[in-house]
Amino acid sequence: MTIKPVHIYGPTFSNFVRSVMLVCEEKQITYTVGFEVDGSEIAFKGEQHLNWHPFGKIPVLIESNIHAELALAETASICRYLDTDKQLQPSNSQDYAKHDSLCALISIDIDRVLVREYLLEFAFPKGEDKSVRFDVVKEVQPKATATLAIIEKLLNEDTSLSSQEFTIADALLAPMLHYISCLPAGFNLLADFPKVEQYLAELMTRPSCQKVLIAKQL
Numbered sequence: 296m297t298i299k300p301v302h303i304y305g306p307t308f309s310n311f312v313r314s315v316m317l318v319c320e321e322k323q324i325t326y327t328v329g330f331e332v333d334g335s336e337i338a339f340k341g342e343q344h345l346n347w348h349p350f351g352k353i354p355v356l357i358e359s360n361i362h363a364e365l366a367l368a369e370t371a372s373i374c375r376y377l378d379t380d381k382q383l384q385p386s387n388s389q390d391y392a393k394h395d396s397l398c399a400l401i402s403i404d405i406d407r408v409l410v411r412e413y414l415l416e417f418a419f420p421k422g423e424d425k426s427v428r429f430d431v432v433k434e435v436q437p438k439a440t441a442t443l444a445i446i447e448k449l450l451n452e453d454t455s456l457s458s459q460e461f462t463i464a465d466a467l468l469a470p471m472l473h474y475i476s477c478l479p480a481g482f483n484l485l486a487d488f489p490k491v492e493q494y495l496a497e498l499m500t501r502p503s504c505q506k507v508l509i510a511k512q513l
């Protein structure tokens with residue numbers, strides 16, 4: 296089955312929107328991105344969006360043809376749907392299951408600490424006059440560091456992250472690590488994790504990552 300052009304509902308700065316963009320780039324699927332769908336602006340958390348995703352999260356993948364429209368929520372599920380020929384997932388059934396489990400770990404626990412608790416304070420500062428609350432950042436920093444240590448450990452193990460093949464797990468993790476690498480000195484925690492630094496550097500040699508992972512808005 297060939298995937299037709301798709302629309303990714305959400306802003307290009309979102310790490311999860313970027314994960315879907317990376318998968319589209321790697322698989323050469325034509326895509327558009329944004330809050331405008333078929334010429335109409337769809338309000339974030341408005342009725343239509345909530346019909347697509349009951350918790351009003353992004354991204355939502357929209358694929359329309361003359362018969363029907365598919366609106367698919369949840370990043371890892373979207374990526375698996377786009378990966379019809381399973382080129383971005385291991386073929387052996389145990390490795391496939393382990394990759395799936397790694398994707399859940401990245402998109403739930405790793406995202407919560409690195410993006411929701413750490414990076415978002417830089418992206419959308421909640422201090423006075425929208426300044427970054429460095430006390431909040433400093434408080435979360437040990438947790439973010441511990442999470443990077445977990446990633447360093449995963450990279451030292453035989454996981455689909457450490458292989459040469461680009462996987463959905465890479466697409467989920469790369470935007471988060473890239474944003475951390477863009478933080479100012481003292482907040483970019485990657486220097487203490489050589490494997491993570493090397494992993495990101497290798498990913499950044501890929502045309503997909505160079506196109507999608509650009510330092511903006513965070």
Ligand SMILES: N[C@@H](CCC(=O)N[C@@H](CS)C(=O)NCC(=O)O)C(=O)O
Pocket residue numbers: 309310311312351352353354368369370371402
């Ligand atoms: N479980 C969802 C989480 C998606 C998610 O948290 N997206 C963020 C943007 S990166 C979002 O929608 N934030 C707005 C909100 O939580 O209200 C997925 O994997 O797609």
